[in-house]
Structures are given as structure tokens and as C-alpha cells.
Amino acid sequence: MRYMATYDLMDTIRNTNQWMGASALAMASYPVFSMVPNPMFQWMAAWGEVTERTFQRMVVKPDWGIRTFTCEDGKDHLVNVETVVERPFGDLIHFNVAGRETQARKVLLVAPMSGHYATLLRSTVKSLMVNCEVYVTDWHNARDIPVSEGKFDIEDYTLYLVDFMKALGPDIHLIAVCQPAPLTLAATAYLAEEDPAAQPRSLTLIGGPIDPDANATEVTDFGNRVTMGQLEETMIQRVGYKYPGVGRMVYPGLLQLASFMSMNGDRHSKAFQDQIMRVTRGEASDHDAHNRFYDEYLAVMDMTAEFYLSTVERIFKNCEIAKNEFVVDGRKVDLGKITTVAVKTVEGAKDDITAPGQCIAALDLCTGLPDSKKASHVEPDAGHYGIFAGKSWRNNIRPLVLDFIDANSDAPKAAAAPKPKGKGAANKNAAA
Incomplete structure (x- = not known):
């Protein structure tokens, strides 16, 4: 014990x-x-x-607090949070606006598993619900998951995303916020090789550490200042008798919160x-x-010890995604296999957590993707949270992301033929 x-x-x-x-x-x-x-x-x-x-x-896990939504008819419609896929370590949920016509845009918002609940993206969800069908990855608190459910590391996380994408079908658009960006990119590449017909239409990566060494910050460089042994000795604990996950090794949310608070x-x-x-x-x-x-x-929520440690070791220390050396379930994931999924990166010029340069590295890794299917945007004066919440997101970034989604809503067959380099339809907002 x-x-x-x-x-x-x-x-x-x-x-x-x-x-x-x-x-x-x-x-x-x-x-x-x-x-x-x-x-x-x-x-x-x-x-x-x-x-x-x-x-x-x-x-206490916060409530989503999204009970009604005012539609174009001027009426308030009830919002039902429905579970589409139920899994031990996280569910795929859908914000279904009762009585509203199904929206053409179908968005899967991949929430971070970095100490906070998916409800951290509440304002992002509400802004997308205006004209999108919104699905979200709702990760569970590790303290409430019995040891009998087994392990959950970054490979399992990647396979969860693959299953969620398969469940929703190919006409979806992924938006990954912060921590899940590297694993969402890997899941897309994994799916491109395993089941090409199930690939999403587009992938937007917001402030994610694709290449932590591209422009290291105090946060992303943390993994290089400590050894894995030190992390395991100082950060990992067993869940106590009070919770269903008694005995599970976790990185406690309270410890993560203490780190957050000490920074400011x-x-x-x-x-x-x-x-x-x-x-x-x-x-x-x-x-x-x-x-x-x-x-x-x-x-705050606890993370499984294996997820936390494998994230630090493989994403930040070994940079397996940045080097295109990531392995899932014994199979090497080749990011070059992404050939039809349009990819856009969004960064904040004043992001002190995932600095500019770390996320845009994804575009160079997608060697099989034509330039017309790549786009990037750096938001001036925006910090980390500003690029997915607040005025910067609402006024500038969200419209660009929706334009990118609309430009890449056609089936991938239409984009399969080689195209000349230069600005194409998918790249019309790249310089915005």
C-alpha cells in the first residue's frame, strides 16, 4: 500500500x-x-x-451547466447530454439540442486529460453548438475507476480516440485542445493505415506540444529536468480506501493543483x-x-500513473511524435500516412505553456499531405487559454476554424487527386 x-x-x-x-x-x-x-x-x-x-x-466534478440553447427560431431548446460510447476511462458524449435540425458540421472536440475535467471546455462547447453538432471526449477521474479495469496509458488513449472516430463515421471534424494534440494526430495516422475510409475530414490542433523542443517553455521542459525515477517517487501515489479506485497508482489531481497554484x-x-x-x-x-x-x-481529477509517466517520457523526453517514432499496440504509427485529412494548427503568440512553434511542427510531419490541405494560424496577444476560450477564440479563431471545416467538408475522394502547390480552398485562411 x-x-x-x-x-x-x-x-x-x-x-x-x-x-x-x-x-x-x-x-x-x-x-x-x-x-x-x-x-x-x-x-x-x-x-x-x-x-x-x-x-x-x-x-467535485463540475456540471456542464448547458441546459438550454436559443436557436434561430428564437425559442429556448433543451440540451440533452447523451452518451454515445461508454468506456471505463472515458465516454464519448453528444450535446443534442432537442427539436433542432441536425447541423451539417459534426465536430469531435478532444478534451485534455491533464488534471482538469472536460468541463474546462464549457465555453468552447457553447460557442460551437451555435451551428455544429458537438461531441466531446469526457475523461473519467482515475480515483473512481477500479483496479480491475486495468491500465490506461497514452497508447490506450490513442486507441480510445480511434474507436470514437469509428463510432462517429468519416464525416467528422476533429478539434484537439492542448495535451491531446499529439495523440489525436497519432490516432488519425493510425486510422489512416488501419481503416482509410473511416478517416475524419479535418483535424485542427490547438496549442498542442507536437514538438516540445521546438520552442521549450518552463512547462514543456519540465520532463528534461527530472528523471523518470524522480517523477515516480515524488508524484505517484495510491488511491486511498475512500474511493472505488482504491489501490490504483495515480498522479493525484490535488498534487497537480498545488503545482498550478504555485506558478502564480x-x-x-x-x-x-x-x-x-x-x-x-x-x-x-x-x-x-x-x-x-x-x-x-x-x-481537479487524478490521472493514471501510467498515463502521466508515459506522457512525460514518450511525448516530452523522447519526443516520439516529433520524431515520427510513436508505437501503438506494437505497431509503428507513420504520420506520413495522413494523405486526405486536412490539418490546421492554431497557436497563441503569448502562450507560455505551449509556445509558438511546438504545434505547427505537425504540418512538417504530415509528409504525405499536400500543402493545399495544410493551414496554420498564430493569434497575436493570445495566451494559452485565450486560443480556445475568451474573446480571441470567439472573435478570431473560431471563425477561422469553421471556415477551415467548411472548406474541407467534401468526401476525401474529391481531394485524392494530386494538386499543384499554392493556396487552395483548404488553405484560404492560412494567413489569417
């Missing part, structure tokens, strides 16, 4: 802080204290409210101090900007 005590200790610390917050709120809210005009009790109640909510949300400790500390003061003055609300952000940011 090595490291199980450490896992339970982290959860105990989190639970204790949640209890302290709840206790402070209850104690400072006694009616008798209202007879004593002391602002200390107001501050204490505010501190308790913010503290309880902060530590409680760390172990001063900013997070100020944000919570300001929120306490807003609650004290009665200016905060359940869905204010602070709570909307931190409800999602603090909700």
Missing part, C-alpha cells in the same frame, strides 16, 4: 480545511453575535464561506483576499467572476 497514506493525508488536509471554513461560517453567523457590532464576525463569516467553497469544489501564487492569494472582502461587503454572488473561474480551476 505504498503512498496510500500520502494520498489519504492530502485528502484529510483538504477535508479539514473545508470543515474549518464551514465551522467558522456557522460560528460567526450565530444570531447572538448580531448584537455585537464587531466587523470581525463579518470577516470571519466571509472567510469561512470562501474557504469552505474553495476546498469543497476540489473533489501571488495572483491567486490576492484573488482570494479580494473575494473575502467582497463577501464581507455583500458584493459577491454565487456566480460572480471569481466563483465562475475557481469553480472550474480548482476542480
Whole structure:
């Protein structure tokens, strides 16, 4: 049961802080204290409210919160989140807008498995639902998956994507955000060789570490500063008795969250101090900007140890995707086999997680793809989150991605014949 005590200790610390917050709120809210005009009790109640909510949300999966959608008819239609493919480590879900005609664009949004739930892409999903049928990979928390379900590493992740693509058919368009970009590219190449007729129409890679060494950042260079033995000793723990995945080796979400918070400790500390003061003055609300952000940011999930370690070793240390040496289930994946799937990369000029140059490397790896089926875009002044959420995504990147999808919606047979180099229909937004 090595490291199980450490896992339970982290959860105990989190639970204790949640209890302290709840206790402070209850104690400072006694009616008798209202007879004593002391602002200390107001501050204490505010501190308790913010503290309880902060530590409680760390172990709760956020809801998608997309219950209705206003269509062109001006009416609100119910949104049903339907499971299309159900698997132990992740499901393929569909946001079905009841009563609306099926949209021509069918998009598979590949969500990251990097410590947060797929709900991190909530705003991206809502923006695509306007005129797309949206499907999302909904990865599960490793702590809730029994050991009997076996392992789950980056090869299994790739095969999951292959199965999801097969289930949806060839008329789909993939959008991979951040971490899954290299594996989505590999899954597309795997499918191109195994079942060419099932290939998607297009693939958009957003801020993904295809070649981490192309322009290394503090995040992507982490794997080169530590050994795999150090990572396994310091980052991997066993799930405690409280959860269904008891005994499973994982990279805990709480440990990942601590790393995230430490990167911008001063900013997070100020944000919570300001929120306490807003609650004290009665200016905060359940869905204010602070709570909307931190409800999602603090909700973390565990990753299987084999997925985390194989990602660091094979994607970041050995650069198997960048070198076109990735192997899945004993078979080498040749990225040059992608010959009909249009590929677009999107990067942020101020991305400090996956810097410009890392994602666009995918285009050079697709040696079997004509230039007319390749496109790229670098968004000025956009950071990592801005390229898939916020104003940069809504106003600039999303329209370019949809134009790219529309330009490549025809069956691949129409693009099979050789085309001269230069700007083609698929590349009309490459310089945007």
C-alpha cells in the first residue's frame, strides 16, 4: 500500500480545511453575535464561506451547466447530454439540442486529460453548438475507476480516440485542445493505415506540444529536468480506501493543483483576499467572476500513473511524435500516412505553456499531405487559454476554424487527386 497514506493525508488536509471554513461560517453567523457590532464576525463569516467553497469544489466534478440553447427560431431548446460510447476511462458524449435540425458540421472536440475535467471546455462547447453538432471526449477521474479495469496509458488513449472516430463515421471534424494534440494526430495516422475510409475530414490542433523542443517553455521542459525515477517517487501515489479506485497508482489531481497554484501564487492569494472582502461587503454572488473561474480551476481529477509517466517520457523526453517514432499496440504509427485529412494548427503568440512553434511542427510531419490541405494560424496577444476560450477564440479563431471545416467538408475522394502547390480552398485562411 505504498503512498496510500500520502494520498489519504492530502485528502484529510483538504477535508479539514473545508470543515474549518464551514465551522467558522456557522460560528460567526450565530444570531447572538448580531448584537455585537464587531466587523470581525463579518470577516470571519466571509472567510469561512470562501474557504469552505474553495476546498469543497476540489473533489467535485463540475456540471456542464448547458441546459438550454436559443436557436434561430428564437425559442429556448433543451440540451440533452447523451452518451454515445461508454468506456471505463472515458465516454464519448453528444450535446443534442432537442427539436433542432441536425447541423451539417459534426465536430469531435478532444478534451485534455491533464488534471482538469472536460468541463474546462464549457465555453468552447457553447460557442460551437451555435451551428455544429458537438461531441466531446469526457475523461473519467482515475480515483473512481477500479483496479480491475486495468491500465490506461497514452497508447490506450490513442486507441480510445480511434474507436470514437469509428463510432462517429468519416464525416467528422476533429478539434484537439492542448495535451491531446499529439495523440489525436497519432490516432488519425493510425486510422489512416488501419481503416482509410473511416478517416475524419479535418483535424485542427490547438496549442498542442507536437514538438516540445521546438520552442521549450518552463512547462514543456519540465520532463528534461527530472528523471523518470524522480517523477515516480515524488508524484505517484495510491488511491486511498475512500474511493472505488482504491489501490490504483495515480498522479493525484490535488498534487497537480498545488503545482498550478504555485506558478502564480501571488495572483491567486490576492484573488482570494479580494473575494473575502467582497463577501464581507455583500458584493459577491454565487456566480460572480471569481466563483465562475475557481469553480472550474480548482476542480481537479487524478490521472493514471501510467498515463502521466508515459506522457512525460514518450511525448516530452523522447519526443516520439516529433520524431515520427510513436508505437501503438506494437505497431509503428507513420504520420506520413495522413494523405486526405486536412490539418490546421492554431497557436497563441503569448502562450507560455505551449509556445509558438511546438504545434505547427505537425504540418512538417504530415509528409504525405499536400500543402493545399495544410493551414496554420498564430493569434497575436493570445495566451494559452485565450486560443480556445475568451474573446480571441470567439472573435478570431473560431471563425477561422469553421471556415477551415467548411472548406474541407467534401468526401476525401474529391481531394485524392494530386494538386499543384499554392493556396487552395483548404488553405484560404492560412494567413489569417
